[in-house]
Amino acid sequence: MSAFPGMAEGFPDLSGMPAARRAHWGRWLSALLILLVLLAIGRAFARGQIEWAYVARFLTVPVIVDGVVNTIVMSVLAMALGIVLGVLVAVMRLSPNPVLTAVAVGYTWLFRGTPLILQLLLWFNLALVFPTIGIPGLWSGKAVDIMTPLVAALLGLGINQGAYTSEVVRSGLLSVDAGQYEAAQAIGMGHMRALRRIILPQAMRVVLPPIGNEFISLVKATSLASVIQYPEVLHAAENIYYANSRVIELLIVAGLWYLLVVSILTPLQMLLERHFSRGAARVRR
Amino acid sequence: MTRPLVAVRSAVKLFGSYQALKDVSLDVHAGQVLCLVGASGSGKTTLLRCINQLVQLDSGGIWLDGELLGMRQHGGKLHRLSEAEIIRQRLKTGMVFQRFNLFPHKTALENVIEGPVQVQGRKPAEARTAAMELLHRVGLEEKAGSYPSQLSGGQQQRVAIARALSMRPKLMLFDEPTSALDPVLVGEVLAVMKELAREGMTMIVVTHELAFAREVADMVVYMDGGRIVEAGLPDQVLGAPQEARTRAFLSAVLG
Ligand SMILES: Nc1ncnc2c1ncn2[C@@H]1O[C@H](COP(=O)(O)OP(=O)(O)OP(=O)(O)O)[C@@H](O)[C@H]1O
Ligand SMILES: [Mg+2]
Numbered sequence: 001m002s003a004f005p006g007m008a009e010g011f012p013d014l015s016g017m018p019a020a021r022r023a024h025w026g027r028w029l030s031a032l033l034i035l036l037v038l039l040a041i042g043r044a045f046a047r048g049q050i051e052w053a054y055v056a057r058f059l060t061v062p063v064i065v066d067g068v069v070n071t072i073v074m075s076v077l078a079m080a081l082g083i084v085l086g087v088l089v090a091v092m093r094l095s096p097n098p099v100l101t102a103v104a105v106g107y108t109w110l111f112r113g114t115p116l117i118l119q120l121l122l123w124f125n126l127a128l129v130f131p132t133i134g135i136p137g138l139w140s141g142k143a144v145d146i147m148t149p150l151v152a153a154l155l156g157l158g159i160n161q162g163a164y165t166s167e168v169v170r171s172g173l174l175s176v177d178a179g180q181y182e183a184a185q186a187i188g189m190g191h192m193r194a195l196r197r198i199i200l201p202q203a204m205r206v207v208l209p210p211i212g213n214e215f216i217s218l219v220k221a222t223s224l225a226s227v228i229q230y231p232e233v234l235h236a237a238e239n240i241y242y243a244n245s246r247v248i249e250l251l252i253v254a255g256l257w258y259l260l261v262v263s264i265l266t267p268l269q270m271l272l273e274r275h276f277s278r279g280a281a282r283v284r285r
Numbered sequence: 286m287t288r289p290l291v292a293v294r295s296a297v298k299l300f301g302s303y304q305a306l307k308d309v310s311l312d313v314h315a316g317q318v319l320c321l322v323g324a325s326g327s328g329k330t331t332l333l334r335c336i337n338q339l340v341q342l343d344s345g346g347i348w349l350d351g352e353l354l355g356m357r358q359h360g361g362k363l364h365r366l367s368e369a370e371i372i373r374q375r376l377k378t379g380m381v382f383q384r385f386n387l388f389p390h391k392t393a394l395e396n397v398i399e400g401p402v403q404v405q406g407r408k409p410a411e412a413r414t415a416a417m418e419l420l421h422r423v424g425l426e427e428k429a430g431s432y433p434s435q436l437s438g439g440q441q442q443r444v445a446i447a448r449a450l451s452m453r454p455k456l457m458l459f460d461e462p463t464s465a466l467d468p469v470l471v472g473e474v475l476a477v478m479k480e481l482a483r484e485g486m487t488m489i490v491v492t493h494e495l496a497f498a499r500e501v502a503d504m505v506v507y508m509d510g511g512r513i514v515e516a517g518l519p520d521q522v523l524g525a526p527q528e529a530r531t532r533a534f535l536s537a538v539l540g
Contacts, residue, residue, distance in 0.1 A: 186449070188372050
């Protein structure tokens with residue numbers, strides 16, 4: 001050990017002294033309180049007018065399971081449409097072309113500014129406005145045949161999702177340093193290639209956590225499609241309780257399924273996040 | 286006299302009503318190194334960015350390899366070139382930035398092969414071999430698999446030089462390549478640049494490393510307020526400056 005010259009006296013030697021364990025009284029107390037509250041709530045539900053046997057029985061009946069499958073299918077399709085539209089609109093919004101920017105702003109304004117349930121109803125009832133739809137000279141059909149609950153729900157949920165996703169993607173694009181775009185240009189990349197190869201992959205890292213959030217919201221928002229007869233899980237539960245009046249039991253069944261589906265999404269998101277954080281210096285793991 | 290590789294004539298660049306470049310003209314011949322010095326805000330970066338067409342001139346012209354950059358004369362008017370043509374011209378220059386601007390989601394090797402493979406359409410295997418050679422040249426062969434966040438500033442800047450060289454440019458532009466680096470890391474980057482100069486690469490270097498400029502530069506240009514105040518051989522401009530502004534700047538930099 002090399003000595004520091006002229007050190008002052010009066011500071012005790014602390015080396016080798018063990019650190020005392022802190023007693024976290026506050027934590028114990030709050031945990032206990034929360035436990036008591038949870039027990040009370042659990043007791044209330046156990047004693048309430050709920051036939052848990054019905055919950056168990058209806059959890060796996062074919063109508064409900066089909067409903068769950070439909071919910072998952074709709075969530076995945078609508079999110080896919082939402083992401084495609086969201087990326088497209090975010091890129092348009094940041095493009096130097098004022099026409100594209102205006103279209104992007106208008107789209108986001110319109111679809112974020114009106115209730116989702118209203119949009120679903122509009123798509124479903126499109127036949128009232130346009131009895132036949134199609135591409136002039138190529139193909140056309142009757143709107144009532146085309147706007148099935150599935151198509152109307154997909155358009156309503158996906159296009160609405162695109163409006164929200166575009167803002168998430170835009171914030172991701174803005175988070176990438178302007179120097180990255182210049183460096184991409186300097187090695188000869190055009191605007192679109194720079195976006196695709198350099199900017200978007202870096203934006204993904206920032207975009208994924210809020211997209212995960214959006215996806216979870218969307219899984220639950222698919223329940224709104226029950227108003228246009230799309231047979232998702234809540235719609236299935238409703239159909240059953242209209243017949244047998246076990247309202248609470250079937251709502252609990254639907255609720256448990258939503259919880260399960262959402263719980264599966266979280267680890268998937270973590271896998272994706274790991275993929276897109278390549279090369280990033282981590283703040284905390 | 287031979288045709289210069291780079292000819293800047295009466296270049297003017299406006300940002301709103303602010304004149305960042307006011308009537309700048311200069312020549313750089315093939316194989317020459319031109320060092321640009323000048324106070325902050327004097328327009329050095331802007332001049333490099335105009336040569337690399339990251340921004341457009343408002344008046345005047347820049348010729349690279351005999352070709353007018355960014356525009357075509359036709360019927361007494363100037364017409365802006367298409368993006369594809371601008372990219373073709375831009376590929377003749379390589380740019381090295383003050384803050385490196387490596388792609389953080391790609392390894393050192395991936396940074397270097399990105400341009401050749403994606404833009405020039407070279408075969409990945411072939412581009413890889415060429416990239417490893419370049420990384421060897423900048424002394425970073427063993428860091429090929431490292432991400433930028435795992436490299437020191439000096440190593441990142443050397444990868445950035447390799448990335449710029451990967452496009453086989455005729456002209457290299459350096460914008461204060463060492464000013465974001467710790468003093469101990471400056472030397473390794475300057476050594477790579479000296480080696481490049483020795484091999485005959487044409488370079489325009491914005492720098493405050495006056496010792497480097499004296500040793501390597503064929504010409505030194507001093508800029509102030511968007512104009513060239515003084516230009517000449519390094520010994521003239523740095524050793525015996527004629528202008529009061531140049532003298533004041535040099536004494537400030539040398540401390
Ligand atoms: N994109 C821009 N928009 C508006 N003004 C700009 C822009 N880029 C540069 N300028 C202005 O132009 C002038 C010249 O800037 P430039 O970056 O070329 O200076 P510089 O000589 O490189 O300075 P430094 O040594 O600080 O890098 C500055 O006054 C700057 O504020
Ligand atoms: Mg600068």
